[in-house]
Amino acid sequence: MKTFVSPDQRPDTETVVAIGSFDGVHLGHQALLAQLRTRAREFRVPSVVYTFDPPTRVLTQGVEFLSTLPEKLELLARYGVDETVAVPFTAEFAARPKEAFLDDLRVLRPRVIVVGEDFHFGRGRAGGLDDLRAVAPRVIALPMHQLGGDDIKSTRIRELLRAGDVEGTSRLLGRHYGAQGVVVQGDRLGRTIGYPTANIRVPQGKALPLGVFAVMALGDPNRGEGERRWPGMANVGWRPTVEGRELRFEVHLFDFAGDLYGQELQIKFFHRLRGEQKFGGLEELKAQLARDAEQARGLLAGQG
Numbered sequence: 561m562k563t564f565v566s567p568d569q570r571p572d573t574e575t576v577v578a579i580g581s582f583d584g585v586h587l588g589h590q591a592l593l594a595q596l597r598t599r600a601r602e603f604r605v606p607s608v609v610y611t612f613d614p615p616t617r618v619l620t621q622g623v624e625f626l627s628t629l630p631e632k633l634e635l636l637a638r639y640g641v642d643e644t645v646a647v648p649f650t651a652e653f654a655a656r657p658k659e660a661f662l663d664d665l666r667v668l669r670p671r672v673i674v675v676g677e678d679f680h681f682g683r684g685r686a687g688g689l690d691d692l693r694a695v696a697p698r699v700i701a702l703p704m705h706q707l708g709g710d711d712i713k714s715t716r717i718r719e720l721l722r723a724g725d726v727e728g729t730s731r732l733l734g735r736h737y738g739a740q741g742v743v744v745q746g747d748r749l750g751r752t753i754g755y756p757t758a759n760i761r762v763p764q765g766k767a768l769p770l771g772v773f774a775v776m777a778l779g780d781p782n783r784g785e786g787e788r789r790w791p792g793m794a795n796v797g798w799r800p801t802v803e804g805r806e807l808r809f810e811v812h813l814f815d816f817a818g819d820l821y822g823q824e825l826q827i828k829f830f831h832r833l834r835g836e837q838k839f840g841g842l843e844e845l846k847a848q849l850a851r852d853a854e855q856a857r858g859l860l861a862g863q864g
Contacts, residue, residue: 561637564645567610567667575608575643576600577665577696578674579681581615581714584626585635587734588705588712592674593639595700599672606642608668612649614765615714619649624767626714626721631740658682662695670696677701707732724771726829736776736828739768739809743820746810753846755853757795757810758820760827768796768809772833774856776863777813779825790816791860793852794827797836812849814857831859 564570578596582589593609600607613629627635629646636644645668647653661681665673673696681687692699705712712732720728721737729737739762746759758777762768777790792813798806811827833852839845 561633561641562643563633564643565647567645567664570643570645574603574605574669574671576603576605576672577608577610577668577670579610579679580676582609582611582632582636583615583714584717584733585632585639586712586714586717586732587707590639590734591705592676592702593641595674595702597640599674600642603671605671608643608645609636609641610645610668613646614649616649618765619651619654624718624765626717626767628763628766655683658687658691661687662691665695672696672698672700674700674702677703718767721767721769724769724832724835726769726773726832736830738826738828739766740824740826742824743822745821753842755812755849757812758825760809760811760825762809769829770796771835772852773829774831774833774859775811776828776830776860777811777825778828779823790814791857791863793833793856795836814853830863
């Protein structure tokens with residue numbers, strides 16, 4: 561998939577365009593992408609996603625994001641998008657009049673534009689579907705996608721993550737929620753009680769569920785053997801038993817011994833085991849971790 565930061569960078573050809581933040585690339589977004597692919601094949605032109613980095617509500621409302629830009633680009637490519645225009649979404653960009661946004665779209669020469677039915681753009685959200693029809697011969701506005709009678713939207717997914725409900729999050733995403741980051745030096749407390757952990761540093765603002773989880777780690781823990789999958793358990797929280805002062809994202813990989821520092825791991829959240837809790841001491845914590853590990857192994861059995 562080709563990626564640009566401005567419509568002016570791509571070749572001067574006709575396109576079919578889908579517009580939106582695509583934060584999380586959830587089932588609703590995937591419905592837009594399916595329509596995008598269908599229309600692009602119909603007209604035999606590239607499928608283009610016009611998106612924003614960061615997602616608009618990260619800037620305008622200060623919310624956490626579900627996907628970093630690399631994560632979002634990887635997902636868009638997985639769902640068959642030919643090109644992505646990921647424009648930097650700044651206060652200056654948000655303040656542009658709707659006509660400036662329409663000029664960007666004209667550069668893409670869209671045969672069809674695909675958006676959600678509530679899509680608005682430009683300063684004060686002044687632009688809407690009627691304005692898009694002045695740019696493209698056809699505008700397809702899809703209704704809010706639903707699952708079990710509930711709207712599928714990024715706001716709802718963030719709510720589920722705050723509650724630690726990774727199973728509910730997975731249902732709305734159509735896949736397990738993931739977080740990718742680099743393993744950094746921790747205080748090595750876990751190894752003193754038999755549960756060494758990789759301390760994962762994710763980009764600031766990435767939404768994480770709080771609690772203890774059965775997870776799958778994807779990466780190259782042995783440097784040179786290609787991507788591997790490792791079952792494990794993760795704790796995302798403040799570590800009250802040891803008077804922790806900062807949020808930590810720590811992962812214990814089952815039956816693994818090696819050096820992970822400086823490597824990048826992608827962690828997929830499968831099941832919530834429990835909330836974070838304060839124990840009377842390290843021995844009590846160690847006993848609970850043994851129970852957590854046994855439960856996680858059982859839940860992850862057969863997952864690869």
